[in-house]
Amino acid sequence: MSQAPDHTRKFSSIVHDGPSRAGARSMLRPVGFTEDDFKKPVIGIASLWSMVTPCNMHIDKLALDAEAGANAAGGKAIIFGTITVSDGISMGTPGMRYSLVSREVIADSIETVSGGEGFDGIVTIGGCDKNMPGCIMALARLNRPGVFVYGGTILPGIHPQSKKECDVVSVYEAIGQHAAGKVDDAGLATIEGCAIPGPGSCGGMYTANTMASAIEALGMSLPNSSAQIAISADKKEDCRRAGEATVALLKANIKPRDIMTRKAFENAITVTIALGGSTNAVLHLLAMAHSANVKLSIDDFTKIGKRVPVLADLKPSGKYGMVHLTRIGGLPPLMKVLLDAGLLHGDCITVTGKTIAENLRDVKPYPVDQDVVRPMSNPIKRDSHLRILYGNLAPEGAVAKISGKEGLTFSGKAIVFEGEEAALDAILKGRVKAGHVIVIRNEGPVGGPGMREMLSPTSAIMGRGLGKDVALITDGRFSGGSHGFVVGHITPEAATGGPIGIIKNGDPITIDAEKNELTLGLPAKELKARMKAWKPKKPKETRGTLAKYAKLVTSASEGAVTDKYL
Template sequence: MSDDSKPGLRSQQWFGGKGPKGFVHRSWVRSRGVPGDHFDGRPVIGICNTWSELTPCNSHFRELAQHVREGILEAGGVPMEFPVTSPGETLTRPTAMLLRNLCSMDVEETLRANPIDGVVLMMGCDKTTPALLMGAASVNLPAIGVSAGPMLNGSWRGKPFGIRDAWHLGDDVRGGRATLADVEEAESCINRSHGVCNVMGTASTMAAIVEALGLSLPNNATIPAVDARRKVLARLTGRRIVEMVREGQTMDRVLTRQAFENAVRVNAAIGGSTNAVIHLTAVARRMEVPLDITDWDELARDIPTLLNIQPSGSYLMQDFHEAGGLPVIIRDLCEAGLLHGDAITATGKSLAENNAAARCLNPDVIWSVARPFKSHSGIAVLKGNLCPQGAVIKPSAADPRLLRHRGPAVVFADQEDLLTRVDDPALEITADSVMVLKNCGPRGFPGMPELGMMPIPAKLLAAGVKDIVRISDARMSGTSFGAVVLHVSPEAAAGGALAVVRDGDMIELDVAARRLDLLIPAAELEQRLADWHAPAPKAGRGYVKLYVDTVNQAHDGCDLDFLVGMTGSEVPANQH
């Protein structure tokens, strides 16, 4: 072992040099059967793994991590795998969003506290991707992502079956057009393999954003989870992170303002999840890159939707990959001058270079800028007296006739009130009404659950109503659809105007004008807010109290206020 402690490698602060300086650190790691030359200036690469049987989307990560490990070893690095909190969308209660920031803290503190020179972020289910990006961004080491990949296409009764189809089936049961036996039969047909949802939900949206940011190898977003090519990608990612460490390519060299602008525009082109607004904003805040909610509208307003995939279209994620995947969309946008093609990526090449050879193999799945699938972008940002700090809607997934609408409010005080009354035959509601849900924001629920796509009342479903304007301070699943206004900010629990909406109040939505207004006199609104009293806090101890006391509003990314920004990788040395 050389006496040279290789000062360029962070891990050498632990392992470098002869004698007692590194004795304790080296000797304990040797208990795993590590050879001595692994301490002699080789980059130590963390494999940040969100594997968990409680997170089904990520349940194949044990095997996938082995392929990352092989790539690291092949490139001359030293792999060290570690677990972090794994908030799974399907099982976590009350909502996985509550644990996103906790996971980010886990990632940040683990990276900073340990002898790690670079990290491979293994992320899949919705909140694991932003959480790992946020935590790693605050430390700012070289980092690259490997996503879970989508599950195989579902198939039921001889037809493709995706999450959107499952939502429709649920409505059909409530509307008397399907039975519980149908649901039980479909249950085993939709999730046919490991991987994230097989539509452009939040998980695949965030994987696409990682690729658009340049923080992964090309095709990371769409290769199916069980496809052998994902294992190859994992192995190549392991090789590349070792090179990134040697090149000193830290996250701030990739996650520039240009990279974030590219991600916003790609999200519009794929009809991505509204959750991306909150998550990408939070990552930008950690990187100290300016990104405002209004940027989502200004940057993406003229970007057409190019992808015919559920919930905005018809196809599923496997079809997207087989049609050429995200590289086709990135190449087309670059050639049209709609992306910063010169943005540097984790490969060391530019975004345009990475995707120059992409070819569309099915133009009914992947359309083009010259011939778009839909002319309007995936997300619109609304302002008005009901949401002075912003709200979002996904026009590509809504009934076009409802994008300009005026109707009377039907108000639900919270989730319990909604579930109790929504199917009550006595509920006074018509297809022209506007459903309003309060107290489901980051502080009010707490944790901002995916309740924004409120169920259409059963009596309206029975009458053939398929969409209705819905407004809340909640989120909705990326697999959801409809004329749903989300992320109303400030939220009701923070004293926003949503808190004082009453049954019968007229509300006007005008997506083209980017407006959402409560049609009452300004003086009356001011008086209602003055008479409003904040609800009692939902938690008195533990992490949930910390969350409620410090969480930012939706337009600021719902991060904890004291986590915003970069702290870096320096940590005081111990006394060994």
Template sequence: MSFTPATWPRRLRSQEWYGGTSRDNIYHRGWLKNQGYPHDLFDGRPVIGILNTWSDMTPCNGHLRELAEKVKAGVWEAGGFPLEVPVFSASENTYRPTAMMYRNLAAMAVEETMRAQPIDGAVLLVGCDKTTPSLMMGAASTDIPSIVVTGGPMLNGWFRGERVGSGTALWQMSEDIKAGKMTQEDFLEAEQAMSRSSGTCNTMGTASTMASMAEALGMALSGNAAIPGVDSRRRVMAQLTGRRIVQMVKDDLKPSDILTKKAFENAIRCNGAIGGSTNAVIHLLALAGRVEVDLTLDDWDRLGRDVPTIVNLMPSGKYLMEEFFYAGGLPVVLKRLGEAGMLHKDALTVSGEAIWDEVSEAKNWNEDVILPVEKSLAASGGIAVLKGNLAPKGAVLKPSAASPHLMQHKGRAVVFEDIDDYKARINDDALDIDENCVMVLKMCGPKGYPGMSEVGNMGLPPKVLKKGITDMVRISDARMSGTAYGTVILHTAPEAAAGGPLAVVQTGDMIEIDVPARRIHLDIPDEELAARLAAWVPPVPQFKSGYSKMFVDNVEGADTGADFEVLKGQRGNEVPRDSH
């Protein structure tokens, strides 16, 4: 449905720039006309900013330029005025030291882009995992009507008759190389099969998880998360999204209307059901901070405890995102949660409807991909939050990707002081370590790395792999890729670089984990722990200037989302004073 200016219930933001005959109006409007836009486009119809994270150096988002054209088509059809805006695009597979270091910078840039320009509504065109939370965070802080459309996952990878999951296969094969089970030549041949189409990771990695989180939160149209990037239905979704944002502007349907506590609770339970990435914990905590919703690690643990993991996808299971789409996608999962009393059915979505109205008729077309509850991969699939003297503010673990026999374990710590120490020693057969030990990695948190890189899923030492062992308990203040797996305890807070107890763990200390009891304990007397902490010397600051210093000086802990305090909350979208 298209709208004429007379049908709009209020004056639009964009009219502050374009509506009128003043010198400033002519300045803004006249320059844009050099692109060949006729005068009547500035007559009061909504200006829709298509915030595009396309970049040749963000390969997961490499097809978004074409997708943006379909969004534009939808906006034109609905009577809007689409203008494409390139925004900060941080790729996990190219950015160093880690894309996570730049999530907050991207969110800041997006927020200011939205506020400072004549945008009435925004389509957030995202894909690679940090682009999804960063754009939602920026949109939440301005509270301009916004809707997410993702680029979709890659098609299945295949190698010698077996599915190859992006990321997951990389970790498996690199371990097989060290164990002598695979040759380097085979590894290089398999590389060609890992990424055979445009799109994000085809596993339930962080990109697919965050696409699912956007849909579960109500910020994307129903069914968006799983459509493959090269499927024609992905382009249809983009066009429908373009149509929908125009009506959202007319209705003044804003992120604050959608991102309620109920929406976050729905997303947390959904994350458990899909076996989603631990990275979702940090991103949703940060997003909640932007809309001033009280969300904590305790909410993650409370809401996820009884949620079975029913999506049989790598890294927790067998299949890939392509099969998830064919089986019915996220609407089927949300319907299952609703039937089990685990969904706030009245939560509002960008469609203008309640989430239950969107999913109640969803059909499951493959019960080996989306499993019955009695066949779930994990009966308690939600993120487990462990606390104790080693992690007073919490640490997280993904039970669906961990080994059941290690859920209660006590072992001798083998400590790596930082990632360089780990790399220097892990392949040495003289390293005093066996499968019963607990690998501990320090200085990889938000301040320590900096940026909290995805190194928490430390590869096992070759001497252990050659014994046929494929998992050990690993503890760090780092993150891990959503495509990774294993009994990996992450996000330990406070982090080592901030003087958390992790900083003073020593090789030979005994560490006990008890996941059912949600406990992580460094087995030394309280007095000794206090003495070690009192004697601890903070690391010498690595950075003297630039964004790196800004990041390290301002980033908060993983337990609250690793955002900047100065960026929390909503600052609105008031138009800045015109300077012309």
């Protein structure tokens, strides 16, 4: 009943063709297949729709646009769902332990459905932070033609009194201001009520926008997918074109690993730095590269960062939100600047079927009167804000986001907390003072388990006006909304015997973002004695998802992946 299979139906033909597959065809007819559809390549549309978070609440409708595009191009689309965990909602609670874990669950579920159902190509549409790397990891593992679509950025909230723009980080910083007596109950309620006006991902150069931009630079999204407003005609058209592009990639036999090369990952790192992106990009790009069988290490961020400046004046450290970048032309003009400066590999193939250089050939520059993105001659910072630190506190590395506004070095006395909640309580109650280096430990991938983000403590620090007076180090990680003198991803983590586990209150700690060092100022003899006396804590979880994750996960310096040793 079906034509002989060709390369565009490599997987669906196994599921659909021949008399023995009548049962499968019978089950597909009620979900919309006609006789002719069994002759078409099947395109899975992975929709990360959920009412869990505004980041994803509109994606069900975007999935319909991607479906229409794939069908119009000669494919047969099937929409399916997967999970998400809202970082902004779970932040500062035990639920945040599931956030990074969700990246693995998303990748596993897309791989599972696509592999099980015999999809020939895949469109993935994601919104909240872990959606992006999870989708790309699945596409890399499957290595079937596919496109990632970003659900888009949220519009900023407008404060009814000040008329200033605000977002979710404004709320978290207002919590610290409230604790310091700078904002009253009514003021906190006002900003809580206006900061999130509708659908879309958090509006600064936080993790979602960082990873969407990195994926576009990687070549796995259509041009400007990363810099579109969630509720816009442009985003609907982006989805439709993604469906079409996936069918075109099938016909051209261009697969994700053809696109996700070592050079492509270098492009992604370059764009992340130029945008002043999130520290989470280090963790996620390492994991994505692992799934694509590309060798990438934390040291590559240092090598590339020496020659790439920060050009975009974007939140959290900067002035503007993602919507402002969208309004002046999005990401392509910045990529054109970087390409012309010799900082991008223009010969990398992309999901358009064309190279980066070909995609950027006719891109117009930003308007001359804008100050969202600076020229190469006047950067915000002449080298990377993402610093990979080593030293006796981080023998296997740590990641800092140092914009330079905080200074480039910090020395202070440790104040140690076994977990995020204790640290946040101390900050809000005023026990953290100028000159302290806050140490939050047992929050790593194993110790958490799950490697929570520390947006609540860092926002509280800012809200209390201590941004330049204290530092914070952790074996956990940071939200893309965090800023200040912060160092995360310290490896080895405390739970696996890392030196962060032996710090005591009052110990001298130095963070040096010029020498890229993180140092505990104690004699080697004392360090050795403390390490010898250290004993591991009992696992916090012994059953279920978190226990499985803790058992399988690698260190943050290797991307915190769960399939390396299988």
